[in-house]
Amino acid sequence: MTIISSNIRRDLSSDEVTRFSRQLLLEEIGVAGQERLRAARVLIVGVGGLGAPAAIYLAAAGVGTLGLVDADEVEASNLQRQIIYGYKDIDRPKVASAADRLKDLSPDIKVDTWNLRLDSRNAKKIIEGYDVVVDGTDNFPTRYLISDACVLLGKPNVYASILRFEGQVSVFDARNGPCYRCLYPAPPPPGLVPSCGEGGVMGVLPGVLGCIQANEAIKLIVGGAPGLTGRLLLFDAWNMTFNEVALEKDLDCPICGRNPTVTELIDYEDFCGLSEPETKIQSLSPTELKEKLAGGGPLQIIDIREPHERSLFKFEGTKPIPFGQLVRRIEEFDPKTDLVFICKIGLRSAFAIRTLQRAGYQGPMYNLDGGVNAWTRRFNPAMVIY
Amino acid sequence: MPIIVKLPAALRTYTGHKGDMHLEAATVGDIINHLAETWPDLKPHLLDEDGSLRSFVSVFVDGRSIKSTGGLATVISDGQTVTLVPAIAGGGTNS
Numbered sequence: 001m002t003i004i005s006s007n008i009r010r011d012l013s014s015d016e017v018t019r020f021s022r023q024l025l026l027e028e029i030g031v032a033g034q035e036r037l038r039a040a041r042v043l044i045v046g047v048g049g050l051g052a053p054a055a056i057y058l059a060a061a062g063v064g065t066l067g068l069v070d071a072d073e074v075e076a077s078n079l080q081r082q083i084i085y086g087y088k089d090i091d092r093p094k095v096a097s098a099a100d101r102l103k104d105l106s107p108d109i110k111v112d113t114w115n116l117r118l119d120s121r122n123a124k125k126i127i128e129g130y131d132v133v134v135d136g137t138d139n140f141p142t143r144y145l146i147s148d149a150c151v152l153l154g155k156p157n158v159y160a161s162i163l164r165f166e167g168q169v170s171v172f173d174a175r176n177g178p179c180y181r182c183l184y185p186a187p188p189p190p191g192l193v194p195s196c197g198e199g200g201v202m203g204v205l206p207g208v209l210g211c212i213q214a215n216e217a218i219k220l221i222v223g224g225a226p227g228l229t230g231r232l233l234l235f236d237a238w239n240m241t242f243n244e245v246a247l248e249k250d251l252d253c254p255i256c257g258r259n260p261t262v263t264e265l266i267d268y269e270d271f272c273g274l275s276e277p278e279t280k281i282q283s284l285s286p287t288e289l290k291e292k293l294a295g296g297g298p299l300q301i302i303d304i305r306e307p308h309e310r311s312l313f314k315f316e317g318t319k320p321i322p323f324g325q326l327v328r329r330i331e332e333f334d335p336k337t338d339l340v341f342i343c344k345i346g347l348r349s350a351f352a353i354r355t356l357q358r359a360g361y362q363g364p365m366y367n368l369d370g371g372v373n374a375w376t377r378r379f380n381p382a383m384v385i386y
Numbered sequence: 387m388p389i390i391v392k393l394p395a396a397l398r399t400y401t402g403h404k405g406d407m408h409l410e411a412a413t414v415g416d417i418i419n420h421l422a423e424t425w426p427d428l429k430p431h432l433l434d435e436d437g438s439l440r441s442f443v444s445v446f447v448d449g450r451s452i453k454s455t456g457g458l459a460t461v462i463s464d465g466q467t468v469t470l471v472p473a474i475a476g477g478g479t480n481s
């Protein structure tokens with residue numbers, strides 16, 4: 001079985017025969033498979049750590065049409081893992097830079113650049129024009145959006161996501177197996193898990209997983225191979241292990257089950273709880289914190305960063321308690337003392353305050369706005385920000 | 387030989403970075419409750435207020451989802467591996 005219709009035959013040119021000879025020599029691919037690759041249209045949503053290597057391998061393999069969806073520009077810190085870009089691309093739109101690189105790799109390729117964010121209004125119209133979607137995004141609303149749109153349009157969704165040294169990859173194809181909602185009916189509430197933005201990631205990790213996504217997309221196009229439908233592959237780059245678990249279709253799945261209740265795209269920000277107003281958190285600017293310190297009242301600064309991160313920038317006079325230990329060590333806080341929480345950019349420290357509020361802590365808590373980076377910018381502008 | 391419990395990086399934040407554990411238990415629910423009690427910071431990542439498993443964490447016994455084997459009531463025996471797989475969304479996209 002292949003996802004490409006069979007009436008696409010057009011002989012390979014001599015250039016194509018030369019360029020793809022190593023694939024033509026594989027009996028599982030051959031001329032028929034190469035023609036399918038040329039006819040195939042693959043949409044890559046998010047040309048970042050996952051999407052960049054996937055795009056390179058798909059273009060190199062001779063995929064005829066690649067759609068790229070990304071609203072961002074290239075930043076210097078992207079180059080550590082988004083290997084499709086070079087130093088000269090910094091500040092350029094990602095989709096335009098990526099298109100240049102892909103055309104260099106495969107002159108006949110058609111690259112559609114969608115310099116926008118995929119949303120409920122444009123998703124179906126965009127995805128409709130492709131045979132398979134590669135999900136390389138970095139947030140829950142877009143992941144549910146892609147999954148739902150693929151279910152509604154009957155398209156396979158080659159999914160991967162990563163955290164630190166670990167990743168998961170699968171093919172969600174609701175026609176033959178489960179969808180993303182079958183695995184996770186709902187995302188974590190926004191206040192629970194700090195976003196990846198402040199976390200580190202090993203550059204090779206999305207490279208490995210993006211290559212697996214390209215591999216699975218190529219197999220869906222060529223046809224005939226056992227794929228990752230109904231299987232979730234778990235990769236641990238630190239311990240170098242691959243584990244696999246079986247995914248089953250949830251017969252009660254609200255979109256791909258027996259009696260679907262979701263029949264159109266919905267508001268995914270809302271579904272992920274992002275439109276609810278969050279409870280107010282008291283915050284302090286760096287200047288206000290400095291004044292408060294000079295004021296001499298009962299005050300304790302809690303540094304919720306991990307030890308290795310604290311050593312990148314030391315903040316004097318703090319009590320270090322990593323984010324993941326706050327509730328366990330709640331007794332160490334004095335409700336009569338003003339607590340000020342600090343982290344790198346002020347996001348995890350806001351999570352820390354919410355976590356303690358949920359755990360029932362009653363004392364006064366403040367967040368250092370912008371974190372230690374804002375503090376450095378304000379008082380030590382010559383210092384390098386990590 | 388006890389039950390082997392595997393926690394991924396997303397959850398190790400809340401267990402003082404402990405990943406693989408060996409526990410004695412009769413059901414998956416015993417394991418989850420034990421983890422939630424031992425590591426209070428981990429609890430909201432596993433259980434709802436009413437004690438049911440969160441919709442954004444999947445649990446597998448020897449690679450098979452507990453959804454089809456009785457959920458938290460799934461009976462487990464020594465030597466089996468319980469793997470927790472929480473939803474993660476990262477794509478290596480932003481800095």
Ligand SMILES: [Zn+2]
Nearest residue numbers: 179182253256
């Ligand atoms: Zn489903």
